[in-house]
Amino acid sequence: MPELPEVEVTMRGVRPVLEGEVIEDLWHDDKKLREPFSPRLNELIGAKVANVSRRAKFILVGTDKGTLLVHLGMTGHLSILRSPGERLKHDHFELTMGSGIVIRYNDARRFGLVAFIPPDTDPLLSDYLKDLGPEPLSDAFTPKVLYEGLQRHKKSVKQAIMDASVVVGVGNIYASEVLFLSKIRPDRRSDQLSFEECRVLRENIRSVLALSISKGGTTIINFQNAEGKMGYFVQNLNVYGHKGEKCPVCGTPIEEMTLGQRSTYFCPRCQK
């Protein structure tokens, strides 16, 4: 379940093996991911990679012949293969670079996306990215921006911080964690939060994501081995998945509720 930190770490992992290299070959299977593979992806063969970046949970591979957009969905991951073996089940896409290195995309549930943005289109203005809210770790994500974003909605604060038009990159797990750290009940209406609560919430969103990225950074070496297995971040989750266990702060049993069809965990005593 890649959340933003895992995408960032993946992006940092593939960047050095892509930038400045030529895409020598490109392969995909005939199953569709979130949407079918575009025939225009083949235009990237022979292209030189200029830059690799991230926007929300998308990885952007910018070349002189267009941009490759990769989203890992729920179960997607990229492997860097110096001596690629045979493809495995659920391998759906790969790039062979001039260096001989193969970047391979595997995604069991096929919730991910591989898309082509033509060279005459600014990828940030493409349909995939144009409506996205601020990056949580950018200077643009101020307490005021979060406050105003939450004021625009009447849904629960948990659903609101998972809404990419408010802020990108907060998935289901971190939503519960961040609200716990902020002592805010997930089912509070987003437009009922005070400015001060938004300030605290904004701070926790940033610190949790930043910490996960820094932890993930140490897994890059592991990530680059021939196995290509990255593994999910093993981190201390305070409430997510801990229904019935004691709150680490006050000892009250953690409760679970459903918001927007998604499991939500919280401490009924700490979170107001």
Place this chain on the structure above:
DNA sequence: CTGAGCTCCTGGGAGC
């Protein structure tokens, strides 16, 4: 326009 609910997909766990 908004928010609620549904949908895609497969592996893994629970239950029998």
Place this chain on the structure above:
DNA sequence: TGCTCCCAGGAGCTCA
């Protein structure tokens, strides 16, 4: 042991 059922979740879609 083996079968069936159900759940997980990012994000786009439909509908009221």
